[in-house]
Amino acid sequence: MIIAANLKTNLTREKTLHYLQEVEHFLEQNGVSQEVLVFPAISNLNSHKGQLVVGTQNAYPAINGAFTGEIGYEQLEEFGIKTILIGHSERRHILGETQELLALKFNFYKNLGFKIVYCVGEPLSVRELGHEKMMEYISAQYEGIDTSYENLIIAYEPVWAIGTGLTPTLEEIDSIHKELKVKSSAPLLYGGSVKVTNAKEVMALENVDGILVGSAALYAEHFCTMCMYAQELDK
Numbered sequence: 001m002i003i004a005a006n007l008k009t010n011l012t013r014e015k016t017l018h019y020l021q022e023v024e025h026f027l028e029q030n031g032v033s034q035e036v037l038v039f040p041a042i043s044n045l046n047s048h049k050g051q052l053v054v055g056t057q058n059a060y061p062a063i064n065g066a067f068t069g070e071i072g073y074e075q076l077e078e079f080g081i082k083t084i085l086i087g088h089s090e091r092r093h094i095l096g097e098t099q100e101l102l103a104l105k106f107n108f109y110k111n112l113g114f115k116i117v118y119c120v121g122e123p124l125s126v127r128e129l130g131h132e133k134m135m136e137y138i139s140a141q142y143e144g145i146d147t148s149y150e151n152l153i154i155a156y157e158p159v160w161a162i163g164t165g166l167t168p169t170l171e172e173i174d175s176i177h178k179e180l181k182v183k184s185s186a187p188l189l190y191g192g193s194v195k196v197t198n199a200k201e202v203m204a205l206e207n208v209d210g211i212l213v214g215s216a217a218l219y220a221e222h223f224c225t226m227c228m229y230a231q232e233l234d235k
């Protein structure tokens, strides 16, 4: 299974270091052999040795250059970062990233051999239009994306479930994952209000290959418990 923590715009450099050390120690002590990914805030990126893999929440599709406020491959290479999150709903909706830009980023980092966690998911207004419209909306988020890329992980994160404490039912998660798996055989994570209290049942679903966790992952202890659940399921 794949357990990923998106720390978003949280924690300082020092706190992130402690966080990574705590998680790393836990994985080692408890023999967790699952794939664990952590995406710290960009200013907190650093070289990391160990079992868990540190990835970036964003990067511009360029080696370097005049892209004020962005980082490129050169800044990732310094720390040996080879994993990137692309298409997160906060970047689509708050930062206004278009599907065109996301496809550019995807192809740029794909050509560099990065592991890509690519996010898709619908806002509530789209979900309310019914299943067909919702699937059309999600399908458009696959445009320009090589769904057969060997280093691809997809994360389904319904926008209305992010940071709200709301989640689709287990049946809904499993059935939409089943539909999304037809589009790509890449591992498919679920994200959106995953907590210690629901992580195990979500991960146990047939069509779920892991989880992408935001707020609950800010507590290293909670994230570690979820890693332990994944180990117990060992799918």
Ligand code: 13P
Pocket (backbone or CB within 6 Å): 006, 088, 157, 161, 162, 163, 164, 165, 191, 192, 193, 194, 212, 213, 214, 215, 216
């Ligand atoms: P929450 O777990 O806080 O709902 O966030 C999910 C998310 O956006 C992970 O990328």
